Amino acid sequence: MSWSSSNYLCLSSSSSVTQFSRCKLPCESEGQRGKCQDLNRATNISAYNSLKPPSFKLDKGQRRNDHVLKKPRNISAYYSLKPPPYKFDALEPYMSKRTLEVHWGEHHRGYVESLNKYLGKDDILYGYTLDELIRVTYNNGNPLPEYNVAAQVWNHDFFWESMQPGGGNLPILGLLEQIEKDFGSFSNFREEFIETALTLFGSGWVWLVLKRNEKRLAIATTTNAVTPLVWDDIPLLSLDMWEHSYYLDYKNDKARYVNVFMDHLVSWNAALARMARAQSFVNLGEPKIPVA
Amino acid sequence: MVMASVTTIASHLTSTFLYAPEFCRLSQSLHTSQRPCTRKSVSGTISANIDLKPPPYALDALEPHMSKETLEYHWGKHHRGYVNNLNKQIEGTELDKMSLESIILASHNKGDILPAFNNAAQVWNHEFFWESMKPGGGGKPSGELLELINRDFGSFEALIQEFKLAATTQFGSGWAWLVCKCLFHQIYNQKLEPIFFNVYFCVDDLEDKKLVVLKSSNAINPLVLGSYPLLTLDVWEHAYYLDFKNLRPDYISTFLDKLVSWDAVSSRLEAAKVSIEGK
Numbered sequence: 001m002s003w004s005s006s007n008y009l010c011l012s013s014s015s016s017v018t019q020f021s022r023c024k025l026p027c028e029s030e031g032q033r034g035k036c037q038d039l040n041r042a043t044n045i046s047a048y049n050s051l052k053p054p055s056f057k058l059d060k061g062q063r064r065n066d067h068v069l070k071k072p073r074n075i076s077a078y079y080s081l082k083p084p085p086y087k088f089d090a091l092e093p094y095m096s097k098r099t100l101e102v103h104w105g106e107h108h109r110g111y112v113e114s115l116n117k118y119l120g121k122d123d124i125l126y127g128y129t130l131d132e133l134i135r136v137t138y139n140n141g142n143p144l145p146e147y148n149v150a151a152q153v154w155n156h157d158f159f160w161e162s163m164q165p166g167g168g169n170l171p172i173l174g175l176l177e178q179i180e181k182d183f184g185s186f187s188n189f190r191e192e193f194i195e196t197a198l199t200l201f202g203s204g205w206v207w208l209v210l211k212r213n214e215k216r217l218a219i220a221t222t223t224n225a226v227t228p229l230v231w232d233d234i235p236l237l238s239l240d241m242w243e244h245s246y247y248l249d250y251k252n253d254k255a256r257y258v259n260v261f262m263d264h265l266v267s268w269n270a271a272l273a274r275m276a277r278a279q280s281f282v283n284l285g286e287p288k289i290p291v292a
Numbered sequence: 293m294v295m296a297s298v299t300t301i302a303s304h305l306t307s308t309f310l311y312a313p314e315f316c317r318l319s320q321s322l323h324t325s326q327r328p329c330t331r332k333s334v335s336g337t338i339s340a341n342i343d344l345k346p347p348p349y350a351l352d353a354l355e356p357h358m359s360k361e362t363l364e365y366h367w368g369k370h371h372r373g374y375v376n377n378l379n380k381q382i383e384g385t386e387l388d389k390m391s392l393e394s395i396i397l398a399s400h401n402k403g404d405i406l407p408a409f410n411n412a413a414q415v416w417n418h419e420f421f422w423e424s425m426k427p428g429g430g431g432k433p434s435g436e437l438l439e440l441i442n443r444d445f446g447s448f449e450a451l452i453q454e455f456k457l458a459a460t461t462q463f464g465s466g467w468a469w470l471v472c473k474c475l476f477h478q479i480y481n482q483k484l485e486p487i488f489f490n491v492y493f494c495v496d497d498l499e500d501k502k503l504v505v506l507k508s509s510n511a512i513n514p515l516v517l518g519s520y521p522l523l524t525l526d527v528w529e530h531a532y533y534l535d536f537k538n539l540r541p542d543y544i545s546t547f548l549d550k551l552v553s554w555d556a557v558s559s560r561l562e563a564a565k566v567s568i569e570g571k
Contacts, residue, residue, distance in 0.1 A: 106538045148463050201410050202510040203464035203529070224464040243465070243529035244538060252369040252530065 084160035138230040151225040164267035171268040208237040347422035371418040378411035413511035426553035433554035444503040458507040465528040466509040471519035520564040
């Protein structure tokens with residue numbers, strides 16, 4: 001049974017059919033009046049609990065004037081800017097410190113700040129994880145205005161983690177096997193990835209995804225801020241093909257940028273870890289039918 | 293690059309491109325009952341190969357607002373790359389002998405774009421862009437252009453606001469345009485079949501013309517939307533990254549204050565009128 005990694009859904013086997021139902025929120029099970037979130041919204045209990053304002057109920061002996069009952073502060077930031085898991089100059093000479101400073105410090109930061117500004121306007125999109133927010137704002141192809149910035153925040157987080165100092169070379173273990181199974185050989189995959197990246201017109205991303213339904217790896221491209229999350233595939237690697245990502249280092253020489261990414265930057269460790277995690281949701285092996 | 297194409301130069305932006313010979317041939321092959329083109333055929337429709345036209349000023353002439361380095365890369369690498377790739381793509385095909393505008397309209401294919409479209413449109417867009425700027429540009433338009441702006445936007449400042457908004461909110465790569473929108477009266481009157489809606493004609497009276505600000509993504513240009521472009525601004529990141537990094541609003545303001553050539557816009561408006569009236 002595949003279920004989204006970020007939704008907290010409960011299984012209940014009331015009959016022979018196993019049903020998905022939403023986990024009950026604490027407020028519902030206790031029968032409290034007042035703040036209970038919208039029943040149709042996907043649950044995310046931990047985020048909900050951590051942001052819940054303190055209760056106004058008086059403890060025994062407490063008086064109304066105690067400072068603990070002061071009104072809660074307005075929450076002003078919803079998502080944070082996560083730094084890359086390495087220093088800015090760690091990817092030199094393949095991706096310069098200056099690029100990291102501008103790409104992360106200005107572009108990525110700008111997206112986070114815009115997102116927080118959008119979410120500060122009203123409560124409608126309150127309480128989602130970033131993954132959920134992307135799916136919700138994508139709105140099945142009719143994206144809401146928050147979609148672009150939310151998706152770009154996620155995409156950039158994913159991109160920084162798809163690279164590492166001393167990256168490149170070959171994937172290892174199960175990932176290499178899977179690549180060889182699905183592409184023929186690693187060099188076929190590498191060629192296809194590079195060609196796909198170079199034929200992308202305009203701004204966008206190139207991804208190595210694990211396709212849930214077909215249970216195989218594939219290379220995907222998306223334009224602007226679209227991400228494979230919205231069609232429920234599991235991304236393992238990404239490459240930012242927006243011009244801001246390579247212009248300072250390579251100007252118009254896209255081919256060199258993509259080759260350098262493949263040879264020196266891509267983090268196969270991260271891809272392997274993501275694939276291992278993905279295997280909790282996608283069964284890549286042959287189904288084992290027990291013999292009676 | 294290759295031999296100069298007479299028709300490419302003839303079908304320069306300020307000329308009546310819709311009546312270029314190749315376009316007439318193209319449109320006639322699509323639909324026989326159209327009005328025949330009255331313009332004489334330009335002899336020596338040689339062709340084919342599209343040229344890389346240089347900007348009408350030196351590469352360092354727009355300093356300090358647009359650096360020489362930007363122009364060297366933007367024109368010398370990006371624009372040149374589009375021209376080279378386009379020539380490679382159209383060689384030996386039926387697009388080979390056509391003018392740039394015809395290639396754009398043909399490869400746009402009513403939205404189902406063929407491979408040559410991106411390159412062809414980008415070549416056209418960039419030529420148009422270089423000519424939309426001049427050293428010591430900026431200022432305000434005058435004459436009929438200013439009247440139309442006041443009529444359609446309220447004031448010049450309102451146009452600037454709207455143009456800035458369009459350019460800033462174009463997410464990803466694209467262009468911001470000031471166009472003169474044409475209406476499709478003649479098509480409706482002639483009761484053409486829907487397949488021929490791709491052939492655009494403009495009405496006779498200038499009153500039906502309306503100035504509009506558009507934004508388009510990637511390589512789309514207003515020719516395929518049936519409008520006469522008057523002004524454009526390249527908001528692909530390669531256009532401003534070396535000078536402004538991520539500060540696109542600053543780039544847009546600099547363009548509008550210091551670079552835009554309202555003379556070019558006025559003369560394009562004149563050409564738009566001529567091609568309508570002089571049918």
